[in-house]
Amino acid sequence: MRIVFAGTPDFAAQHLQQLLDDSHQVVAVYTQPDRPAGRGKRPQPSAVKKLAIEHQLPVYQPESLKSGDAQSDLAALEPDVMVVVAYGLLLPQAVLDIPARGCLNVHGSLLPRWRGAAPIQRAIWAGDLESGVCIMQMEAGLDTGPVLHEQRCTISPDETSASLYHKLEDLGPKALTKVLADLDTYQNQAQRQSDAEATYAKKLTKQEGEIDWTQPAAFIERCVRAFNPWPMSWCQSDNLKAQQNTIKIHAAELVQGASNEKPGTIIRSTQEGIDVVTGDGVLRITSAQMPGKKAQPASTLVNGYSNVFGQGLELE
Structure with missing residues (x-):
């Protein structure tokens, strides 16, 4: 399949690396524009962009995917599937409709629990005993799409967000690989989420x-x-x-x-x-x-x- 990958931080880069290790056909990479960082506040490339450049992959960094030009650029890539991991930009319905097999998202929680921006932190904050990753077929709603596959892990009594992050960083790429290897089966057996059981993981503030x-x-x-x-x-x-x-x-x-x-x-x-x-x-x-x-x-x-x-x- 022709895969377009969209992601920004190191967590996303781990998934891109897995796709490359498995010799998937990644035709382009989308990531957020370079942001100021460090003491000098100079624009710095994301972890995903660095990895993409290392492997000579085309990189796209639109400020938004809502414009007609951005959507035309994506359509021209003729993707079979778009894999989205911690990208940080909203994907409008017009974008979700472009890939022949739709858009897949790797989300760091056991959906429908902890939809939203900070699922890893909120699971510990709330005292959950379990977490995991879900591979989801994306819809226009916030993390509302059907779940194709999930991988679970325990949250230990001394778990921090950093340690749970590393657990999910290991689970996510493996779960994604498993789904892509038999995408027809997983899409046919996808489970709808229960909105009544959903919780929202709001973004953290200082x-x-x-x-x-x-x-x-x-x-x-x-x-x-x-x-x-x-x-x-x-x-x-x-x-x-x-x-x-x-x-x-x-x-x-x-x-x-x-x-x-x-x-x-x-x-x-x-x-x-x-x-x-x-x-x-x-x-x-x-x-x-x-x-x-x-x-x-x-x-x-x-x-x-x-x-x-x-x-x-x-x-x-």
Whole structure:
């Protein structure tokens, strides 16, 4: 089949690499326009574009696929199927109709749960025990199309978004290869999604990472894992004499016990961790990042920042 691939980040590049390793006929690659990045804020190519150039594949980077010119360019490629992985641009119905076999999407959740932009993070945030990838036949709706195939994996108690990302990064390309090897069968047996069971994985914001110590410890602990590596869970301290007093929490765990102290109060500081009162239970910070520093274990923080993490002090 003549395949057009559309994707942008490293997660997508792993799928393109699998197609190339399997000797599929990738006739062109679509990716988002180069975006400013790094200290110099110079335009940088996406991971998918870098891989495509390495393999001498034609690269298209339209700002939108809604224009007639962009759609004509795609039609001229005469694709049998378009594979879309974390592309980041809306595909209007006119585009979905161009490939002879339609457009396939690799989505990082067990649809219809967690449709939308941040399915990996939301699964951990909500306390799900399972995740996976779905190969979906795309429709105009947001992740609403029939599911051709799914691959499941467990979410471990210490799972972060980074570690779950790597699990799905391994599952997705294999699932895609399996579907493309017998596309007729999978399309004929595709399962419609239940809209009644759907949940939406809204995009993360930096502000969402701010810790509300009045929330239960179990929820805050999930947020710490879900928001690692971005936007990171964070809090502040009036005792930190810095222009930027944000403290990023890299790792935390639940501990037994309760306290009548105000949420945010540190009730214990030891080499094992910094115990903070929450709205329900106690959370132990085991690793955190001070402004301008790298992440440090609790033992270092207790010794080096006693004015911030001492017993009886408060985090905001």
